[in-house]
Amino acid sequence: GESVGLHLPTLSVQEGDNSIINCAYSNSASDYFIWYKQESGKGPQFIIDIRSNMDKRQGQRVTVLLNKTVKHLSLQIAATQPGDSAVYFCAEILRTGGFKTIFGAGTRLFVKA
Amino acid sequence: DAGVIQSPRHEVTEMGQEVTLRCKPISGHDYLFWYRQTMMRGLELLIYFNNNVPIDDSGMPEDRFSAKMPNASFSTLKIQPSEPRDSAVYFCASSRGQGFADTQYFGPGTRLTVL
Numbered sequence: 001g002e003s004v005g006l007h008l009p010t011l012s013v014q015e016g017d018n019s020i021i022n023c024a025y026s027n028s029a030s031d032y033f034i035w036y037k038q039e040s041g042k043g044p045q046f047i048i049d050i051r052s053n054m055d056k057r058q059g060q061r062v063t064v065l066l067n068k069t070v071k072h073l074s075l076q077i078a079a080t081q082p083g084d085s086a087v088y089f090c091a092e093i094l095r096t097g098g099f100k101t102i103f104g105a106g107t108r109l110f111v112k113a
Numbered sequence: 114d115a116g117v118i119q120s121p122r123h124e125v126t127e128m129g130q131e132v133t134l135r136c137k138p139i140s141g142h143d144y145l146f147w148y149r150q151t152m153m154r155g156l157e158l159l160i161y162f163n164n165n166v167p168i169d170d171s172g173m174p175e176d177r178f179s180a181k182m183p184n185a186s187f188s189t190l191k192i193q194p195s196e197p198r199d200s201a202v203y204f205c206a207s208s209r210g211q212g213f214a215d216t217q218y219f220g221p222g223t224r225l226t227v228l
Contacts, residue, residue, distance in 0.1 A: 049213065
Protein backbone atom coordinates (compact mmCIF):
# COMPACT_ATOMS: atom_id res chain seq x y z
CA GLY A 1 0.00 0.00 0.00
CA GLU A 2 1.04 3.53 -0.54
CA SER A 3 1.56 4.97 2.92
CA VAL A 4 1.49 8.68 3.49
CA GLY A 5 5.04 9.06 2.27
CA LEU A 6 7.63 11.71 1.86
CA HIS A 7 6.42 14.17 4.46
CA LEU A 8 5.87 11.79 7.35
CA PRO A 9 7.65 12.35 10.65
CA THR A 10 10.36 9.73 10.95
CA LEU A 11 11.78 7.94 13.95
CA SER A 12 15.00 6.00 13.62
CA VAL A 13 16.01 3.60 16.41
CA GLN A 14 18.63 0.95 16.97
CA GLU A 15 17.51 -2.65 17.10
CA GLY A 16 16.89 -3.64 20.71
CA ASP A 17 16.14 -0.11 21.88
CA ASN A 18 12.70 1.04 22.95
CA SER A 19 10.64 3.20 20.58
CA ILE A 20 8.12 5.86 21.48
CA ILE A 21 5.74 7.13 18.83
CA ASN A 22 3.55 10.09 19.65
CA CYS A 23 0.20 11.30 18.42
CA ALA A 24 -1.90 14.37 19.17
CA TYR A 25 -5.62 13.90 18.73
CA SER A 26 -8.24 16.52 18.17
CA ASN A 27 -11.49 15.66 19.90
CA SER A 28 -11.84 15.47 23.67
CA ALA A 29 -15.08 13.50 23.22
CA SER A 30 -13.39 10.59 21.44
CA ASP A 31 -14.61 7.28 22.78
CA TYR A 32 -11.52 5.19 22.20
CA PHE A 33 -8.23 5.15 20.32
CA ILE A 34 -6.39 2.65 18.16
CA TRP A 35 -2.83 2.25 16.97
CA TYR A 36 -2.27 0.71 13.54
CA LYS A 37 0.88 -0.50 11.83
CA GLN A 38 1.21 -0.31 8.07
CA GLU A 39 4.02 -2.11 6.29
CA SER A 40 4.97 -1.30 2.73
CA GLY A 41 2.50 -2.78 0.26
CA LYS A 42 -0.03 -3.77 2.91
CA GLY A 43 -3.10 -2.41 4.58
CA PRO A 44 -3.09 -1.05 8.15
CA GLN A 45 -2.96 -3.69 10.85
CA PHE A 46 -4.44 -3.31 14.33
CA ILE A 47 -1.87 -3.20 17.13
CA ILE A 48 -3.63 -2.12 20.31
CA ASP A 49 -6.52 0.03 21.46
CA ILE A 50 -7.46 1.95 24.60
CA ARG A 51 -10.69 3.33 25.96
CA SER A 52 -10.96 6.99 26.84
CA ASN A 53 -11.42 6.13 30.53
CA MET A 54 -8.04 4.39 30.69
CA ASP A 55 -4.54 5.85 31.05
CA LYS A 56 -2.50 2.87 30.00
CA ARG A 57 -2.89 -0.46 28.30
CA GLN A 58 -0.27 -3.09 27.64
CA GLY A 59 0.03 -5.70 24.97
CA GLN A 60 2.83 -7.93 23.84
CA ARG A 61 5.90 -5.65 23.64
CA VAL A 62 3.64 -2.62 23.19
CA THR A 63 2.15 -0.14 25.61
CA VAL A 64 -0.25 2.67 24.82
CA LEU A 65 -0.46 5.71 27.08
CA LEU A 66 -3.31 8.20 26.97
CA ASN A 67 -3.11 11.72 28.38
CA LYS A 68 -6.53 13.29 28.01
CA THR A 69 -5.44 16.56 29.60
CA VAL A 70 -3.26 17.41 26.64
CA LYS A 71 -5.00 15.12 24.13
CA HIS A 72 -1.91 13.04 23.56
CA LEU A 73 -1.45 9.38 22.79
CA SER A 74 1.78 7.42 22.66
CA LEU A 75 2.82 3.97 21.56
CA GLN A 76 5.83 2.39 23.21
CA ILE A 77 7.49 -0.58 21.56
CA ALA A 78 9.92 -2.51 23.75
CA ALA A 79 13.06 -4.11 22.30
CA THR A 80 12.37 -2.84 18.81
CA GLN A 81 13.03 -5.33 16.03
CA PRO A 82 13.67 -4.88 12.29
CA GLY A 83 10.19 -6.27 11.66
CA ASP A 84 8.75 -3.28 13.49
CA SER A 85 9.84 -0.98 10.67
CA ALA A 86 6.62 0.46 9.27
CA VAL A 87 4.34 3.49 9.37
CA TYR A 88 2.33 3.79 12.57
CA PHE A 89 -1.03 5.56 12.70
CA CYS A 90 -3.14 6.56 15.63
CA ALA A 91 -6.89 6.79 15.18
CA GLU A 92 -9.54 8.36 17.37
CA ILE A 93 -13.07 7.01 17.31
CA LEU A 94 -15.97 9.32 17.99
CA ARG A 95 -19.40 8.07 18.87
CA THR A 96 -21.74 10.21 16.75
CA GLY A 97 -24.88 8.14 16.47
CA GLY A 98 -22.69 5.71 14.65
CA PHE A 99 -18.92 5.82 14.97
CA LYS A 100 -16.52 8.10 13.16
CA THR A 101 -12.84 7.18 12.79
CA ILE A 102 -10.24 9.92 12.31
CA PHE A 103 -6.71 8.87 11.45
CA GLY A 104 -3.54 10.75 12.27
CA ALA A 105 -0.93 11.46 9.62
CA GLY A 106 1.37 8.64 10.69
CA THR A 107 4.99 8.23 11.80
CA ARG A 108 7.56 6.21 9.91
CA LEU A 109 9.70 3.99 12.12
CA PHE A 110 13.09 2.82 10.86
CA VAL A 111 14.88 0.15 12.85
CA LYS A 112 18.63 -0.05 12.30
CA ALA A 113 20.18 -3.47 12.67
CA ASP B 114 -9.87 -17.32 6.77
CA ALA B 115 -8.32 -15.58 3.77
CA GLY B 116 -8.86 -12.14 5.23
CA VAL B 117 -10.37 -9.23 3.36
CA ILE B 118 -9.93 -9.69 -0.38
CA GLN B 119 -9.69 -6.78 -2.78
CA SER B 120 -9.45 -6.70 -6.55
CA PRO B 121 -7.80 -5.57 -8.63
CA ARG B 122 -4.57 -4.90 -6.74
CA HIS B 123 -3.51 -2.33 -9.31
CA GLU B 124 -5.58 -0.34 -11.76
CA VAL B 125 -4.35 2.13 -14.32
CA THR B 126 -6.96 3.98 -16.33
CA GLU B 127 -7.45 7.13 -18.31
CA MET B 128 -9.34 10.17 -17.17
CA GLY B 129 -13.04 9.86 -17.87
CA GLN B 130 -13.17 6.10 -17.64
CA GLU B 131 -15.29 4.19 -15.14
CA VAL B 132 -13.44 2.35 -12.42
CA THR B 133 -14.87 -0.40 -10.23
CA LEU B 134 -13.08 -1.65 -7.15
CA ARG B 135 -14.20 -4.85 -5.46
CA CYS B 136 -14.11 -6.16 -1.93
CA LYS B 137 -14.96 -9.41 -0.20
CA PRO B 138 -15.12 -8.96 3.59
CA ILE B 139 -14.30 -11.58 6.18
CA SER B 140 -17.18 -14.01 6.58
CA GLY B 141 -19.34 -13.17 9.58
CA HIS B 142 -18.34 -9.52 9.71
CA ASP B 143 -21.33 -7.19 9.74
CA TYR B 144 -19.45 -3.97 9.00
CA LEU B 145 -17.63 -3.03 5.82
CA PHE B 146 -15.60 0.13 5.33
CA TRP B 147 -14.07 1.82 2.29
CA TYR B 148 -11.02 4.06 2.84
CA ARG B 149 -8.81 6.13 0.58
CA GLN B 150 -5.14 6.83 1.29
CA THR B 151 -3.11 9.59 -0.36
CA MET B 152 0.12 11.36 0.46
CA MET B 153 -1.65 14.66 0.89
CA ARG B 154 -4.66 13.61 2.96
CA GLY B 155 -3.57 10.40 4.62
CA LEU B 156 -6.19 7.75 5.36
CA GLU B 157 -9.82 8.84 4.98
CA LEU B 158 -13.04 6.95 5.57
CA LEU B 159 -15.28 7.19 2.51
CA ILE B 160 -18.31 5.11 3.49
CA TYR B 161 -19.29 2.22 5.69
CA PHE B 162 -22.03 -0.40 5.67
CA ASN B 163 -23.76 -2.32 8.43
CA ASN B 164 -25.51 -5.50 7.34
CA ASN B 165 -25.23 -4.38 3.71
CA VAL B 166 -26.89 -1.02 4.40
CA PRO B 167 -24.89 2.21 3.90
CA ILE B 168 -24.73 4.00 7.24
CA ASP B 169 -22.43 6.97 6.72
CA ASP B 170 -21.33 8.18 3.31
CA SER B 171 -20.28 11.64 4.41
CA GLY B 172 -16.70 10.91 3.37
CA MET B 173 -17.56 10.20 -0.26
CA PRO B 174 -15.89 13.05 -2.16
CA GLU B 175 -18.62 13.75 -4.70
CA ASP B 176 -21.32 12.23 -6.84
CA ARG B 177 -18.77 10.58 -9.10
CA PHE B 178 -18.21 8.08 -6.29
CA SER B 179 -20.75 5.40 -5.45
CA ALA B 180 -20.62 2.26 -3.34
CA LYS B 181 -22.88 -0.75 -3.13
CA MET B 182 -23.11 -3.88 -1.04
CA PRO B 183 -25.58 -6.24 -2.74
CA ASN B 184 -24.89 -9.03 -0.25
CA ALA B 185 -22.89 -9.84 2.85
CA SER B 186 -19.89 -11.09 0.91
CA PHE B 187 -19.38 -8.44 -1.74
CA SER B 188 -19.06 -4.70 -2.11
CA THR B 189 -18.04 -2.36 -4.92
CA LEU B 190 -16.74 1.18 -5.04
CA LYS B 191 -17.30 2.83 -8.38
CA ILE B 192 -15.84 6.05 -9.76
CA GLN B 193 -17.48 7.45 -12.87
CA PRO B 194 -15.98 9.40 -14.51
CA SER B 195 -12.53 9.05 -12.99
CA GLU B 196 -10.14 11.98 -12.66
CA PRO B 197 -6.37 12.17 -12.02
CA ARG B 198 -7.00 13.46 -8.49
CA ASP B 199 -8.72 10.16 -7.68
CA SER B 200 -5.33 8.43 -7.87
CA ALA B 201 -4.79 6.81 -4.46
CA VAL B 202 -4.75 3.50 -2.67
CA TYR B 203 -8.25 2.36 -1.78
CA PHE B 204 -8.67 0.03 1.18
CA CYS B 205 -11.60 -2.07 2.19
CA ALA B 206 -11.91 -3.20 5.81
CA SER B 207 -14.42 -5.28 7.74
CA SER B 208 -15.28 -5.88 11.39
CA ARG B 209 -17.76 -7.79 13.53
CA GLY B 210 -19.01 -4.69 15.26
CA GLN B 211 -18.10 -1.09 15.71
CA GLY B 212 -17.32 -0.74 19.36
CA PHE B 213 -14.21 -1.05 21.44
CA ALA B 214 -12.35 -4.27 20.66
CA ASP B 215 -14.18 -4.72 17.35
CA THR B 216 -11.03 -4.77 15.30
CA GLN B 217 -11.17 -3.64 11.70
CA TYR B 218 -9.29 -5.93 9.36
CA PHE B 219 -7.95 -4.23 6.26
CA GLY B 220 -7.48 -5.69 2.82
CA PRO B 221 -4.25 -5.22 0.84
CA GLY B 222 -5.64 -2.25 -1.05
CA THR B 223 -6.13 -1.32 -4.70
CA ARG B 224 -3.61 1.15 -6.09
CA LEU B 225 -5.49 3.32 -8.58
CA THR B 226 -3.71 5.52 -11.09
CA VAL B 227 -5.78 7.79 -13.29
CA LEU B 228 -3.81 9.28 -16.17
